[in-house]
Amino acid sequence: MNQLERILQDYFGFNAFRTGQKEIIEDVLAGNNVLGVLPTGSGKSICYQIPAIKGNDTVIVVSPLLSLMSDQVKQLKAKGFKKVIAINSFVDYTERHFLFDQLDSYKLIYLSPEMLQNNRLLDRLKRIKISLFVIDEAHCISQWGHEFRPDYLKLNPVIEALNNPPILALSATATPEVQKDIAKQLNNVPLNKHIYPMDRDNIAFTVQALQSKQEKVSYLKQLLGKFPVPTMIYFSSKKEAEFVASQLGDSLQELRVAFYHGGMEQVDRILIQQQFMENQLDVICCTSAFGMGIDKSNVRLVVHYHIPTQIESFIQEVGRAGRDGMSSVSLVLYAPFDDILPKRLIESELPTTEQIPTIINRLDSLARSDKKVDLGSPLLIEEFQINETQWRFLHYQLEKHDMIKEDQILPIYDKKAEILEAINQRIIERTYYKLNKLDEILTWVTGVTCRREQLYQAFQPDSSEAKYFCCDYCDFTFNKWEPIVEAKQLVESSWEIELANLFLLEGK
Known part of the structure; x- marks a missing residue:
């Protein structure tokens, strides 16, 4: 039994690796950048947990799933691996800053993408040697990904600031289009691809x-x-x-x-x-x-x-x-x-083009007044009559167009029309894209062919033969x-x- 199998057995209780796990781990340990696409439930987390246990330096895991972080930290500590921590919005301010000062004592650090925008945290991370930078749910880094998290699109400067450690990007639902966009968002860094069939035959x-x-x-x-x-x-x-x-x-x-x-x-x-x-x-x-x-x-x-x-x-x-x-x-x-409810949900994810001019004018007015404005204040979001998701989208767009810098509003002077047009165009494109995605699943629901083949055709050329039953159209x-x-x-x-x-x- 080699060292990887021994760690797998001692810490996780498994006698053998699942499909793709060992290949990804070995590639990561060789210092390569890796993109891994494995089906949901196939044990993607082992692909970075074992390198953290085996290595001497620190592994950073960026994840949007706060409950997943907490669960994995608890499970690893119960198995005897104590040098693991999660820092996200569940951790209060005082404890968070205490942990910032202790980072060098951990080998596996889970972080939300939003937390990585904290300058104090980033400054502390620069002082430790990072052997691997993991992007979990990596489809979120794609502008076409199915969970639009703006802070995922800001990971590139963070990776550069941390001296460009090897990257492991993991996903269960990345189409070939999204795989290309993940690489593009990571400055086209060469990625060794480990892409496995997504469908589950049982x-x-x-x-x-x-x-x-x-x-x-x-x-x-x-x-x-x-x-x-x-x-x-x-x-x-x-x-x-x-x-x-x-x-x-x-x-x-x-x-x-x-x-x-x-x-x-x-x-x-x-x-x-x-x-x-x-x-x-x-x-x-x-x-x-x-x-x-x-x-x-x-x-x-x-x-x-x-x-x-x-x-x-x-x-x-x-x-x-x-x-x-x-x-x-x-x-x-x-x-x-x-179809009415999902259409309403899509509409609620982005501000309307009618709301944008009012919001831009108000922010511009606040910038010119020299008032200190808390851009995270619920009162501001309430004044604009938008929800948190809509504000996250808008905040990112305003950063892109230099109206927000380091959480401060800047006056835009003669760029107002240009910014309005760019943001409104992005809203139109994004809404069109989301409605097309809804049409895809509605077509699947009302389809009259094999559901397994139709469901996975955008992700892989063939689907597995069913182990028990296939679908209501087949058997x-x-x-x-x-x-x-x-x-x-x-x-x-x-x-x-x-x-x-x-x-x-x-x-x-």
């Missing part, structure tokens, strides 16, 4: 056409009554997730059902997540906020109650099913007018499905018992 795909919300709920009650398996149901509406969770919980009292969305308190979200991971809940009615970075092996059914806005999001969410390789199903529920029906139904774990869940367990006296 997941069957099916779409159920229904007529209304009520029919969707009735269908789910019937289906989950027959198949009481670990299930994730995705919604685009927090309110609807709560409502359906209540309906299912009332009707199927033998099932343990909960809801999860970004509007909940962090403590509640963590509790629900842990209960699902520990098989103490059967069904989660959730928004896209749930599941990112969650590695639960026995999810048998992933349902999309609402249509996501694009295929990449759908593939990410479907990939949370059947990570143990056993027979699992992706189910999409589709009713008339189901799948729920009448044929015989999933593993595990015995439920009995849990006493009162807060008094939980508290007693925390303070349990020895021998009692």
